[in-house]
Amino acid sequence: MHRLYHFPLSPFSRKARLVLAEKKIEVELIEERFWEERSEFRRLNPAGKVPVLKVDDFILSESNAICEYLEEKHPNPPLLPRTPEERAEVRRLVSWFDDKFYRDVTVNLLGERMMKRITGVGYPESTNVKEGARQIKMHLDYMSWLLDRRRWLGGNMLSLADFSAAAQLSCLDYISDVDWNRAPLVKDWYATIKSRPAFRSLLSDQLSGFPQPPHYANLDF
Amino acid sequence: MHRLYHFPLSPFSRKARLVLAEKKIEVELIEERFWEERSEFRRLNPAGKVPVLKVDDFILSESNAICEYLEEKHPNPPLLPRTPEERAEVRRLVSWFDDKFYRDVTVNLLGERMMKRITGVGYPESTNVKEGARQIKMHLDYMSWLLDRRRWLGGNMLSLADFSAAAQLSCLDYISDVDWNRAPLVKDWYATIKSRPAFRSLLSDQLSGFPQPPHYANLDF
Numbered sequence: 429m430h431r432l433y434h435f436p437l438s439p440f441s442r443k444a445r446l447v448l449a450e451k452k453i454e455v456e457l458i459e460e461r462f463w464e465e466r467s468e469f470r471r472l473n474p475a476g477k478v479p480v481l482k483v484d485d486f487i488l489s490e491s492n493a494i495c496e497y498l499e500e501k502h503p504n505p506p507l508l509p510r511t512p513e514e515r516a517e518v519r520r521l522v523s524w525f526d527d528k529f530y531r532d533v534t535v536n537l538l539g540e541r542m543m544k545r546i547t548g549v550g551y552p553e554s555t556n557v558k559e560g561a562r563q564i565k566m567h568l569d570y571m572s573w574l575l576d577r578r579r580w581l582g583g584n585m586l587s588l589a590d591f592s593a594a595a596q597l598s599c600l601d602y603i604s605d606v607d608w609n610r611a612p613l614v615k616d617w618y619a620t621i622k623s624r625p626a627f628r629s630l631l632s633d634q635l636s637g638f639p640q641p642p643h644y645a646n647l648d649f
Numbered sequence: 650m651h652r653l654y655h656f657p658l659s660p661f662s663r664k665a666r667l668v669l670a671e672k673k674i675e676v677e678l679i680e681e682r683f684w685e686e687r688s689e690f691r692r693l694n695p696a697g698k699v700p701v702l703k704v705d706d707f708i709l710s711e712s713n714a715i716c717e718y719l720e721e722k723h724p725n726p727p728l729l730p731r732t733p734e735e736r737a738e739v740r741r742l743v744s745w746f747d748d749k750f751y752r753d754v755t756v757n758l759l760g761e762r763m764m765k766r767i768t769g770v771g772y773p774e775s776t777n778v779k780e781g782a783r784q785i786k787m788h789l790d791y792m793s794w795l796l797d798r799r800r801w802l803g804g805n806m807l808s809l810a811d812f813s814a815a816a817q818l819s820c821l822d823y824i825s826d827v828d829w830n831r832a833p834l835v836k837d838w839y840a841t842i843k844s845r846p847a848f849r850s851l852l853s854d855q856l857s858g859f860p861q862p863p864h865y866a867n868l869d870f
Contacts, residue, residue: 474791475749486734490748492713493740500733512721513707519714527711527748528696570695 433460433469433480436633437542437602439534440491440526441479442595447495447588449626451502457629463547492522495588507588518582521574521589529567529596536560537605542638564600568611575613586621594621598630604641608649615649623647654681654690654701657854658763658823660755661712661747662700663816668716668809670847672723678850684768713743716809728809739803742795742810750788750817757781758826763859785821789832796834807842815842819851825862829870836870844868 430448432455434441448455460469462478473480473489481488481497488494499508508515537560540552571593574581582589597618600606608615621627631645643649651669653676655662669676681690683699694701694710702709702718709715720729729736758781761773792814795802803810818839821827829836842848852866864870 475745488737488741490741490744492744493737496740497733497737500736512718515721516709516714516718519717520709520711523711523713524696 429482429484430455431458431482432456433458433462433472433478433482435460435462435478436635437538437546437599438462438478439530439538439595439599440477442598442630443491443526443588443591444479444481444494444498445629446591446595446626447498447507449629450505450507450586450591450624451498453498453502491526495522495591499588507586507591509583509585509587514583518587518589521582522592525589525592525596529593532563533560533567534596534599536563538599538603541605542603546635546638561605564605564607565610568607568614571617572611572613575617581617590617590621594618594627598622598627602633602635602638602640602644604643619647619649622649650705651676652679652703653677654679654683654693654699654703656681656683656699657856658759658767658820659683659699660751660759660816660820661698663819663851664712664747664809664812665700665702665715665719666850667812667816667847668719668728670850671726671728671807671812671845672719674719674723712747716743716812720809726807728807728812730804730806730808735804739808739810742803743813746810746813746817750814753784754781754788755817755820757784759820759824762826763824767856767859782826785826785828786831789828789835792838793832793834796838802838811838811842815839815848819843819848823854823856823859823861823865825864840868840870843870 430453432441432444432448434445434457436459460478462469462476465476470476472487475489477489479489479491479494481494488497499506508518536556540556540560544550544552571581578584580586580590581593597606622631634640651674653662653665653669655666655678657680681699683690683697686697691697693708696710698710700710700712700715702715709718720727729739757777761777761781765771765773792802799805801807801811802814818827843852855861
């Protein structure tokens with residue numbers, strides 16, 4: 429039995445959910461307000477972060493460890509290519525989105541505009557929001573550059589790189605912070621990935637007090 | 650031919666150097682002042698960070714992708730255990746040190762006290778330094794807790810988790826920011842790992858203008 433402690437607007441939780449769904453692994457979702465630092469949750473993950481995956485009595489945390497584990501235990505469909513070189517390129521991009529995109533963009537936009545309100549730690553810092561708005565352009569341009577050369581972000585197959593990127597972008601799309609018109613190739617890529625069955629659970633996420641914008645779950649946005 | 654673009658006080662460069670050395674892969678080290686944003690280096694890694702590994706004409710970046718690649722191409726000696734569960738625990742700790750330890754401690758201590766001076770972006774922020782000094786205690790305690798239960802940080806074998814941790818701590822040790830007396834188990838673990846041949850290149854690092862403290866390269870510190 430798989431149980432995932434997650435938060436709907438955590439991009440790392442979303443990445444784990446996408447990988448679980450793509451591999452058709454049934455999972456029970458438990459929403460965890462991780463910032464409340466429940467002592468029971470701290471025992472599951474001393475880092476205090478979501479996602480945490482419980483597989484029977486075995487506990488995993490850190491989205492990278494979770495996704496690599498799922499890939500090893502459930503190799504079909506594969507989300508990492510075959511050669512070490514191709515795998516390195518996918519993993520480079522996983523780090524790019526999990527680390528660079530997350531800190532350049534997601535923290536500055538979603539963190540300031542949503543998570544501060546949800547967790548009650550103050551008001552958005554406008555310089556950070558501006559920085560995030562500036563950075564997302566650079567990132568969309570880089571993604572366009574990649575998608576101009578490749579079928580998927582990490583190469584010729586759908587991979588963890590695509591799910592890492594889609595996890596970040598889908599959170600930002602919930603607050604309408606993605607200017608899809610800037611990057612038609614990225615929009616096409618996102619439309620393709622959004623229409624996969626694995627994406628359905630994300631599109632039905634509702635955050636109380638923060639309704640979905642109309643385009644969010646629309647496959648023809 | 651392996652070539653590594655690195656910076657001596659970059660913990661992620663150090664992790665890659667340790668893994669290369671442990672696997673006895675000869676490498677040419679190129680010191681890269683990554684913050685100067687050399688355009689040639691930007692072409693190697695658009696994220697602008699070290700380490701970058703060049704293997705013949707193939708270019709890799711992001712320390713996680715580099716280490717996983719080296720593990721796949723040069724499986725001996727193994728630095729990841731065999732079962733998916735054990736591997737997940739090692740990867741959880743790699744993320745713990747690369748992400749949490751790095752941001753809680755290394756950025757606040759090494760970043761403020763050294764990197765700001767080296768890169769010429771201002772003076773240490775004392776609140777950050779204090780926060781780093783507070784956080785390192787928590788981290789040493791957590792490492793002690795792990796080492797009280799296991800032979801190595803990630804389990805029964807030396808793994809990427811140990812090298813991730815040692816890479817961070819060795820940078821902090823260069824500026825004498827580790828209170829080894831607080832955590833005898835961590836000190837013993839570090840003495841063991843420091844005496845490995847793979848560590849030698851790190852212990853001979855010299856930063857112009859910032860001499861090594863006497864205990865840094867001493868195996869009996």
